[in-house]
Amino acid sequence: xxxxxxxxxxxxxxxxxxxxxxxxxxxxxxxxxxxxxxxxxxxxxxxxxxxxxxxxxxxxxxxxxxxxxxxxxxxxxxxxxxxxxxxxxxxxxxxxxxxxxxxxxxxxxxxxxxxxxxxxxxxxxxxxxxxxxxxxxxxxxxxxxxxxxxxxxxxxxxxxxxxxxxxxxxxxxxxxxxxxxxxxxxxxxxxxxxxxxxxxxxxxxxxxxxxxxxxxxxxxxxxxxxxxxxxxxxxxxxxxxxxxxxxxxxxxxxxxxxxxxxxxxxxxxxxxxxxxx
Amino acid sequence: xxxxxxxxxxxxxxxxxxxxxxxxxxxxxxxxxxxxxxxxxxxxxxxxxxxxxxxxxxxxxxxxxxxxxxxxxxxxxxxxxxxxxxxxxxxxxxxxxxxxxxxxxxxxxxxxxxxxxxxxxxxxxxxxxxxxxxxxxxxxxxxxxxxxxxxxxxxxxxxxxxxxxxxxxxxxxxxxxxxxxxxxxxxxxxxxxxxxxxxxxxxxxxxxxxxxxxxxxxxxxxxxxxxxxxxxxxxxxxxxxxxxxxxxxxxxxxxxxxxxxxxxxxxxxxxxxxxxx
Numbered sequence: 001x002x003x004x005x006x007x008x009x010x011x012x013x014x015x016x017x018x019x020x021x022x023x024x025x026x027x028x029x030x031x032x033x034x035x036x037x038x039x040x041x042x043x044x045x046x047x048x049x050x051x052x053x054x055x056x057x058x059x060x061x062x063x064x065x066x067x068x069x070x071x072x073x074x075x076x077x078x079x080x081x082x083x084x085x086x087x088x089x090x091x092x093x094x095x096x097x098x099x100x101x102x103x104x105x106x107x108x109x110x111x112x113x114x115x116x117x118x119x120x121x122x123x124x125x126x127x128x129x130x131x132x133x134x135x136x137x138x139x140x141x142x143x144x145x146x147x148x149x150x151x152x153x154x155x156x157x158x159x160x161x162x163x164x165x166x167x168x169x170x171x172x173x174x175x176x177x178x179x180x181x182x183x184x185x186x187x188x189x190x191x192x193x194x195x196x197x198x199x200x201x202x203x204x205x206x207x208x209x210x211x212x213x214x215x216x217x218x219x220x221x222x223x224x225x226x227x228x229x230x231x232x233x234x235x236x237x238x239x240x241x242x243x244x245x246x247x248x249x250x251x252x253x254x255x256x257x258x259x260x261x262x263x264x265x266x267x268x269x270x271x272x273x274x275x276x277x
Numbered sequence: 278x279x280x281x282x283x284x285x286x287x288x289x290x291x292x293x294x295x296x297x298x299x300x301x302x303x304x305x306x307x308x309x310x311x312x313x314x315x316x317x318x319x320x321x322x323x324x325x326x327x328x329x330x331x332x333x334x335x336x337x338x339x340x341x342x343x344x345x346x347x348x349x350x351x352x353x354x355x356x357x358x359x360x361x362x363x364x365x366x367x368x369x370x371x372x373x374x375x376x377x378x379x380x381x382x383x384x385x386x387x388x389x390x391x392x393x394x395x396x397x398x399x400x401x402x403x404x405x406x407x408x409x410x411x412x413x414x415x416x417x418x419x420x421x422x423x424x425x426x427x428x429x430x431x432x433x434x435x436x437x438x439x440x441x442x443x444x445x446x447x448x449x450x451x452x453x454x455x456x457x458x459x460x461x462x463x464x465x466x467x468x469x470x471x472x473x474x475x476x477x478x479x480x481x482x483x484x485x486x487x488x489x490x491x492x493x494x495x496x497x498x499x500x501x502x503x504x505x506x507x508x509x510x511x512x513x514x515x516x517x518x519x520x521x522x523x524x525x526x527x528x529x530x531x532x533x534x535x536x537x538x539x540x541x542x543x544x545x546x547x548x549x550x551x552x553x554x
Contacts, residue, residue, distance in 0.1 A: 004291075010317060011295070011316075012294065012295040012315065012316045012317040013292070013293065013294055013295070013317050014281075014292075014293040015290070015291075015292055015293075016290065016291040016292075016293065017289065017290055018288070018289040018290070038289065039288075039289045040287060040289040040290050057470075060544075193334075193496075193498045194498075217496070219470075219494070219496060219502075219503065219504035219544070221470045221471075221502040221503065221504065225496075225498040225503050226496065226498065226502050226503015226504050227496035227498065227503050227504065252545055253544075253545055253546050254544045254545055254546060255544075255545065256544070256545045256548075258542040258543075259542050259543065259544055259545070261539070261542060262538070262539035262540075262541075262542025263539075263542075264539075265535040265536050265538060265539025265540075265542075266535075266536065267337075267496070267530075267531045267532075267533070267536055268528075268529055268530055268531055268532065268533045268536070269530050269531060271533075
């Protein structure tokens with residue numbers, strides 16, 4: 001079987017990954033969902049023709065979108081993940097002993113169900129009594145919450161389809177209000193090579209609301225260009241203030257506390273984009 | 278014209294880049310050389326079916342393989358680049374005012390000639406009176422030199438074809454001898470995702486010779502996995518000792534002196550590979 005998954009990064013670039021088995025394929029009420037077996041990355045989850053997670057490299061994104069804000073916060077108790085139905089961000093969040101409640105707000109129940117079936121290592125924490133799954137629009141959950149969360153993770157797909165509104169200033173205003181007075185938000189903000197407009201707009205919108213806004217980066221081979229940005233908005237704690245960082249007390253595969261600091265030391269061209277130069 | 282350049286990263290992954298014009302194609306005595314025009318990356322230079330440089334992102338590799346060692350050295354006067362016939366590393370090296378001589382040792386004259394024709398912004402420094410081009414095997418040049426260079430840059434293609442010997446311990450021994458008593462070498466050591474064996478072997482071989490050996494990283498979208506490592510061997514100066522770093526006195530597009538430090542703060546999985554865990 002000479003089968004390849006092809007992902008269009010732009011009109012002018014395509015990544016092809018060899019597929020040895022089509023494990024699952026459906027059209028949910030929200031998106032196209034597929035699970036493929038690949039020799040390069042193990043099992044991969046694809047939504048609307050973008051790889052979301054793979055067995056091989058899911059830990060990078062999951063660790064970096066959660067541990068950077070969580071070790072910045074002195075005592076995070078309650079966290080919300082918007083999107084992220086694959087469960088990997090929640091799995092990392094509950095590793096922090098101070099966490100009492102972790103809400104997963106995923107609009108598409110099928111993503112959670114399919115992930116439970118084919119990605120047991122990612123969904124392992126979804127049965128944890130601290131974890132509550134809400135099958136609803138993340139925007140609704142945010143606007144129904146006030147002063148409630150220590151951390152909100154916007155683990156959205158790319159800004160196409162239902163995720164477009166998760167990249168809007170109005171949404172970030174809701175996130176700001178849903179956070180406690182010393183809360184932190186973090187959003188995945190795409191490739192600094194291929195999606196500079198998305199990254200810049202998210203940075204501008206978040207920094208218009210939060211006194212401390214910082215962009216950090218991670219290398220994720222299954223994502224466009226292999227390089228990814230995250231934008232953190234924080235009401236009180238500076239993630240680059242190493243003195244105040246909580247000490248890491250469990251093992252990780254990508255994140256570490258030197259890297260935590262280093263991930264904020266950006267290439268000049270990214271600084272220039274963020275500063276509008 | 279629906280033409281695509283396809284690069285096999287592994288047996289199981291292919292990157293396809295749209296091509297609007299085949300500008301040049303030849304078989305040199307050493308390798309297959311092609312120049313394509315692409316909407317995504319501008320003009321690209323391809324050797325033996327691996328993208329070497331593109332108009333769009335060549336500055337990343339060129340800056341990172343040169344400025345990290347050069348700002349580590351207090352007074353670099355004489356540098357040697359092995360490979361690198363596209364001229365971009367030399368262009369960066371002569372930006373340092375202390376540099377008196379920069380040798381480019383490229384085995385394949387055709388790479389230089391074709392680069393001069395199609396990549397004027399990369400080859401701009403090759404006419405500089407400080408620059409001397411040697412069309413010979415880099416291994417010969419290294420073993421004919423003793424105590425001569427402040428910096429040796431091993432700007433090799435991937436370890437296939439003529440470049441295999443540039444990844445050997447014997448070669449690094451020659452590099453060590455060709456360096457002055459406080460000299461520094463740096464080699465490109467491939468993707469930490471796709472070429473872990475190459476990276477690990479280079480690190481082991483270099484650290485068996487040099488008292489200070491450190492790996493650093495950069496995000497290069499046209500290279501496999503988008504993420505790349507460089508391994509530096511230094512006889513005296515520690516590149517992570519920020520106190521001693523020379524101050525940057527010209528503009529760059531990727532490199533900056535915070536990033537210089539941050540580039541050495543590695544993800545845990547890379548640390549584990551290097552430590553043989």
